[in-house]
Structures are given as structure tokens and as C-alpha cells.
Amino acid sequence: MTELSRTYVDACLRGDGGLATAVARAELPPAFEEAWRPHLLPRPWFVRASETAAFARDLEGLFDLLLSLPERLFDGDVERYAAEIGLEPALTALLRRAGSGVPAKLGRADAYHDGTGFKLLEFNLGSEVGGLDMDVFDQALLRVPEFAGFAREHGLGHVDIAARMAAVLRDRARPALSGSTEPVIGLIEGRGGVGPYGRLMRATQEAMAEQGLDLRIGEIGDVRARADGKLTLDGTPLDLVLRNFAASQLLDDPEGPGVAEPFFRAHEAGRTVLFTSLESGLYSHKSALALLSDPRRADAFDAAERALVERVLPWSRALRASGPTGLIGLCRERRERLILKPGAGYGGLDTFVGWECTDAEWAKALDLAVERGGYVAQERVVPRPEPVYDPVTGTVDDWIAALGFFLTDEGYAGAHARVNRADGGAIVGMSSNPDTRMVGVFTHP
Template identity: 80%
Template sequence: MTELRTTVLSRMYVDECRREGGGLGDAVARAELPPAFDEAWRAHLLPRPWFAHGPELAAFAADLERLFELLVSLPGRLFDGDVERYAAEIGLGPRHAALLCRAGSGRPDKLGRADVYHDGTSYKLLEFNLGSEVGGTDMAVFNQSLLRVPDFADFARRRGLDHVDIAARMAAVLRDRARPVVAGGAEPVIGLIEGNGAVAAYGRLMRAVQEAMAAQGLDLRIGEVGEVRARTDGKLTLRGTPLDVVLRNFAAGQLLDDPAGPEAAEPFVRAHEAGRTVLFTSLESGLYSHKSALALLSDPRWSTAFDAEERALVDRVLPWSRTLRASGPAELLDVCRERREHLILKPGAGYGGMDTFVGWESSDAQWRRALETAAAHGYIAQERVVPRPEPVHDPATGTVDDWIAALGIFLTDDGYAGAHARANRADGGAIVAISSNPDTRMAGVFTHP
């Protein structure tokens, strides 16, 4: 019944948008956005927020916390604590695995974003992105700006809408992590550090995060790996400014592709180990956000490593998922060939829907070739989740169309930390991600009772 309440709320919202003389329809367009957020996102915003049933979303977030615990336990449960064997099993090469383990504690920080669909019955996990490089921590600006539009504020009050400020939760985490290196309770200086050459591509998004953190009272500076220097006392600096925390926006893959190589990360690791500048998060998160880690949870070969309650959690949260390899069982590829219309193939370390193969959008011949590529490169095959559509009113045309959304649910050590939504028209293709589908739109998420 929860999905029915959400759909009814969406229809109420659309009906009010269509009401003559009402101001709800163009509320998003009229919302005054901060300059950097406006530059980064205005052209990509959905003309309405997304809604979710608060208790259901909270219950699913609690399941995600338990799933996180299962993920980080995998090396110990399945490989006797041998992280190298675990890394090889999920398809990471020795060089990549060694970089991820550098400065690792054996337990990564609980910071991440789970991308999920609601299928009309429950939420299902598509992927679990862990680490500080996940995007979207600025998206609560959408909610806050919309609440300053009187027409929407009135709707939100009447319907009991609420939201969690992702940026506020992130700021709290950063202050907590900075405490050991900041004297006298002073505010920390944060470096949001990208890979070399990447600020040109991602700078507008980074400036939106910088702006959101400034609203939380934090001084966040933007830079690249090669601009960071280590003082003689081990403290890191960015263009001469001492950094208390490095908020890592670079991934291991960027370092492996960098001419300077993984050694470019050494100053960050040494400063972290010396207690001079905190690296948040360590690269270790990449060991568990790899999609093949999810496949280990779903694969019956490992089911005896989990008790009945844990298996029920995995079945409840995660669609059927398997890692494909050329050396894997031939019958698995046969199953995938037969189930083309029900499967999607994703690269283990991919993001944004890039290099993904969609079975129900492929011919039999295309699917055979996709399976060959997937097996050669260590993809996972995942059961299709059909997301529940919701109506969206277009204020420019007055039309109402069905849209689908992937919710990004954020977690920190304190649990659920807010959500945002990426949305496409229901007939707009299977991939809901701006990087691979330019028609994708972003929205804040409001919960209802």
C-alpha cells in the first residue's frame, strides 16, 4: 500500500500543477538557486520533486546498513581474511588491489550512495557506490530552494513532506574526521581533490559542492592531485593553504591511468598515517563498491557463509546477480543467453551506465556479442528491475507523462543521510544517468508520512 500512497500523492501534485492560476507547476523554474548549483544543475532539473514513503525508505536504509556490514565482511567470511584472494575473485588485478589496500584499515568508512529502483512492491538495489567520490551531496539545495517558493511550501506543509539535508550530514562527518588534526575546536580546511586534469571536466559540479559546504560553514578548496604538496612536518597544502582533510574525489582508476602512477597517492597516504592531514575516504572503499562484490552475496556457491537472516536480507534487497568470466561455468552463459529480456550487463567497476548492455533492448545477435564481451572483461549480469512510473507535469507544454527514477540513498556512519533522484521518461531507455543519457533529469526527494 505504500507505493499506492506515493502514487496518489504524485497525482495530487500533478493535479495542482494543472490547476488554472496555480503556481505549483512552475515552482522549480521559479526557485532561486545558489549560483554554482544553478550553473551545474538548472538545465538538468526535473520540474517536480520525487516523493517517497518515509517509513519505507527508512526501513530500506536500515537494510542497506546491514548489507554494508555483509560487504565488508566478505574477505574474512569467504577468503580467510586474504584480501588479495578476495580482490582476484571480484576481478581486480594485483596492481589495482594493492593501490586500494594502501592505507586501508580493513574496514572502510560507511560513506556511500546506493542506487535503487522501486518496483511497485519494494526497493531493489542496483549498485552500492562507496567512498567520498560519489556525487550528489549538494542535491538537497534543490529541496531547500523549492521550499522557499510559497506555492510549494504550502503543498509541503499540507502533505507533511520532509527531507534530510545531505550536505549537512556530510559536513558533520567532515568535522568529526577532522577533530584529531584541528586544534581548539577550530573549523577545518577541506581540500576537495580530483585526479590530474579532471577539474576541467568536473569543476562545475565540484563548485556546487563547495558552495553547499560553505553554506554549512566549511572552507572547502578545489584542486587536483598534482597541486597538493607535503610540508616538512607532513601536513598537506593546496596552493600554500594547509589542509586538515582531503575529501577524495579521485578514484583508483584515475591514478592507475595517470603518468605519475599510483605513487601520486603516496603523499596523501603518508600524511594520513602520520595524523597530519586526514584522507577521507581511503581508496579501500573501492574493494567493496565493485559490482562483483554484490554478485558474491547473491551467488549460491557462497550461500553457506551466511545465516538464514542474512540470506533473507540479500534476497529482499538485491536482484539476482552473477559475475561473468570466460573461465566461469558455461551453463551460466547459457542461462544468460536464454534470459536476454530479463537481464542487464554491467562492468564491475563502471559508473553512470557507461559500457552497459541492456538485454531487453538488444537483438539475439547483439546479446551474444555482449555476453562475449562481458565474459572477457568480468561484467556482472543482473536481473531486470522494472521501476514504478510516476506522473510528471511539464509546465512548458502542459502535458503529463510517466517518468521513472533511480533513487540515490546516502549513508554515513550515522545511518540514512538523505536521497536524491535521477529520472527519465518511462519510454526514454533503460539507463537513468546523465553521463550516458543526456535526457536524464535530477530532483530532490521529499518523504511523506
């Protein structure tokens, strides 16, 4: 537990300064209010600035290591690399379409703090990661006088994710601008995606509008290509498409790859920028992290690189029938210390938690993971619990957080947190645990 968390909770218990109800009284903009108000924690999350800065530097180094894997381990053969991490040829071909070979440094690294430092759980790369609007929470909270006073007293800081993202979008859109000094951006989902995700997209649109950007929402089938190749949405030319659809959505849609082809052509011709390209998906697969952790590959990295991997990445191994002899047996023995994750999964879906399984259930899960392919076994990271005061009940409970650290070409771009009660199960994710809450993150000295 950080000392500042205890200080905050103690103030809430004393009824000092109105901190207990600060989140409830924070005035949020309409779209953010609709999307997130029911899911907010009653207090922000606190992290040490020095630890955050050090972890962000490690993430930049890890990003470079991930991008180097095809060259280091497979003589530059991307197809061999993709096959090794479990990608099917059709998916590999789609991920490489309109790629430059150097994916944009845009993503979110999810991590637990285990009491000694941050440990990486997964590295989600690409523009579809979401959460780019969460700094709205921080700014709203700072407009509450009682919290603003607490922030000044304790030297709290935060990084505006939306502002950092807006700068990136302006820079990337510049080559395709059609006369205006500001780009028109399309936030584009896959077919049928606006229905379930529209409220989250509108919160992103609202946050970008605060940054002076004109962002339009649509689905991939709503976009048209003009005769000159430039993409339009409802007749409005788009300078940049902020991709909110994943390659897997295109493959699951019988018309998906064909409908996406104008996006690729417009990007290649410089008429409308596709940001990010799908090639980010080559490196966000969890089996790529397993390659970094695999002792059979250790000679491909120097001592400093190996130390970086050991510092931030839990023991991780790809599970496949052709894997190392004894690996499955080792995983059976280490049930209480392991979790099985689908390499391309998200939100904790289709995950098997060893310490919540019986031996028989775990054996079945391992067999299923090998049969399905693409699964990774990862060492359990026990997150440090933090106290949270509930202003409705007046009680204090322990919660745990999965911190999401954002990275752009300019480096660290802010953080948010998904949080659960410490006794609420192993998965901290809104897709798989309805009790998960979202919260902004402040750094402190």
C-alpha cells in the same frame, strides 16, 4: 504510482497554487544554479517515509555484509577476495594503501522502486560518489510559498545531505586540526579533473560553505607536502582531503600512484586525513554484490542475512570464463530479463541491455563481457513510472527514477534522484543519457 504524485500533478493541471512553476521560480545559489538548473525536473520526487527508512536499515545491513566477505568466504585473505571479484593485483595494492581494514561507511546506493519496494542496482562506496549538494534543491523549493504550503499539507520531509556530510567531515578532520576549531578541507580531483567537473565541485563547495566549512578545490598535482608531512593547497594547510579521485584515475595516470603517495603518508602520520581512503573500492565493485547473490555461497549467511539479500538485491552473477557451467547459456536464454554491467563502471557506460538487443547482439555482448572480465549479469528491475507535468507544454508524461540513497556512519543521510522519461531507454544516468534529469527527494507519510 504514488497517490501523492497524482495529487501534485492534478493540482498542476488545474493551475492551483502555482505548483507547476515552483521549480522554475525557486531561487538557487549561484554555483548550484550554474551546475544544475538546466538539468532539473519540473517537480520533486516523492517516496514513502516508511519504505525509505526500511530500505536504509537494509542498506546498513548490506554494508556490513559486504565488509564481511573476505572473512566469511576467503579466511580473511583480502587478495583472494579481490582476485575473485576481478581486481588486478596492482589495483588491489593501491586500494589497500593507507587503509585501515574498515572502510568508512560513506556511499550512495542506487535503487529502483518496482512497485513493491526498493531494489538495489549498485552500491557506490567512497567520497567520490558526488551528489552531496542536492538538498539545496529541496531547501530552495521550500522557500517557494506555494510549495511550502503543499509540503505542510502533506507532511513532507527531507534530510539535508550537506549538513550530514559536514558533520562527518568535522569529526574525521578533528585529529589533524592545526590550531583552528574548524578544518580546512581540500576537495581534490585527479589530474585534469577540475575542467570537466569543476562546476559540480563548486556546487559542493557552496553547499559546504553554507554549513560553515572552508572547502578548497584543486587537483592531485596541485597539492604539496610540508617538511612535517602536512598537505597544503596553494600554501594553505589542509586538515582533510575529501577525495574526488578514484583509484582507476591514478592507475591511468603514469605519475598517478607516485603523486598520490604524499596523501597516503600524510594520512598514516595523522597530519592530513584522506577521506575516504581508497579501500572503499574493494567493496563497491558489483561483483561483490554477485557474491552475496551466489547460491554457492549461501551457507556462509544465516537465514536473516539471506532474507535481506533476497529482499533488496536482484539476481546477480559474475561473468567469467571459469564461472559455473551453464551460466552463460542461461544468460543467453534470459536475454530479455538481464542487463550486463561492468563491475567497476559508473553512469551506465559500457553497459549492455538485454531487452534492447537482438539475440545476435546479446550473444556478442556476453562473449565480450567474459573476454573483458569483471562484468556482472543482473536481473532486470522494472521501475515504477510516475507522472510529471511539463509547465512548458502542458502535457503529462510518465518518468522513472533511479533513487540515490546516501549513507554515513550515522546512517541514512538523505536522497536524490536521477530521472528519465519512461520511454527514454533503460539507462538512467547523465554520463550515458543526455536527457537524464536531477531532482530532490521528499518523503511523505
